[in-house]
Amino acid sequence: MRVIFNEELKAVADDLDRMAQGVRKSIRGAGDALLKQDVEAAQTVIDGDIELDALEESVVDQCVKLLAKQNPVATDLRVVVSTMRLATTFERMGDLAKHVAETARRAYPASALPEGAKETFQQMQDFLDETSDDVVSMLADRDAKTAERIIANDDKLDALHHKTFEFALDESEEISRQQLIDVVLLGRFLERLGDHAVSAARRVVFIVSGFDPSKEPSRDEEGSIE
Template identity: 75%
Template sequence: MRVIFNEEMKQVADDLDRMAQRVRSAINGAGEALLNQDVEAAQAVIDGDIEIDALESSVIDQCVKLLAKQNPVATDLRVVVSTLRLAATFERMGDLARHLAEAARRTYPASPLPAEAQDLFAQMQDFLNVTADRMVTMLSDRDTKTAEQVIMDDDQLDVLHRQTFALASDENTPMSRQQVIDVILLGRFMERLGDHAVSAARRVVFIVSGFDPSKEPTRDEGTDID
């Protein structure tokens, strides 16, 4: 029975790794669409979200069958339940990347962002690209050091996110009402991507050690913007 469980869990882990890789591609593509008015990249992200959703469904189905058939306990149960949580987190991240891509497609060939916001959002995107790379690594290698780095570095994105509010409320910055809305919403979507990456990192540390390294226990609780 143990051999069967390990084989089935390996299949689930492979699907979860694929989810993380697809989310990384979605984050990268959404940034390309948003900052460079690349409508093909935007459409690829939008179309690719279907695959992320399908992988989530596959992971959930496999985990439910494992819980029902194998009756895992202790560490095995922790892994299965955490895998379910990770799949949900990655699905939300895919949705957020899709929202960014949809905004870029909506205003094409113009950008939804005013010129004054381009540099700030480029910094946020650079941070998310690095975080997405780390997310794939920490998951595939069960690398707790990389996971802890994702958790600790998230404050940098929070600082950038606060600057989007300052920009949107600056009456001296020439922005239309739609641009003000886009700056606030797109900044929030990007900040939530960072928060979900932190949630995934905490879950990886929990899988490996059984310890939840929450910096702020309630930071990822509550209503999500998906």
């Protein structure tokens, strides 16, 4: 029984790792779409989202089957429940990356971003690229240290998000209404990507230590409107 459980848990953990890698790929592709007007990257992110959706479905199904057949308790149960919730978080991150890619595609061949906002968005993107590396490795290694770094770092993304509002409010920036709308929503999407990474990190800490560092994993507590 135990051997079967471990084998089945391994299979679902592999799918979850695959989701994290897929999210990383989507985040990078969305960044290329947004910051380099790479419309092919945009299309790849948009088309690839159904794979993440299918993986989420598969992970949840496998977890439900594990619960039914193996009746895990204690740590094993915590792992299975957290795995389901992580899959949902990753699926949502894929949606957000897709929204970024769609915005970039709509603006193509122009950039969705006005010149004056590009530097801030590049910094947000760099942050998220690094975070998505961390997400992949914390998950592969069940590494609470990396997870805690993701949680601690989130302030930096919030500060950058704040700068996108400062830009949007700056009357000296001559930008169209469409550009202003895009800056506001793109900023929101990237900030939410960071929030979800934090949520995922908290779940990994919970798996590893049994301690939930927040009990509030899905929240975006920072006042998101400035």
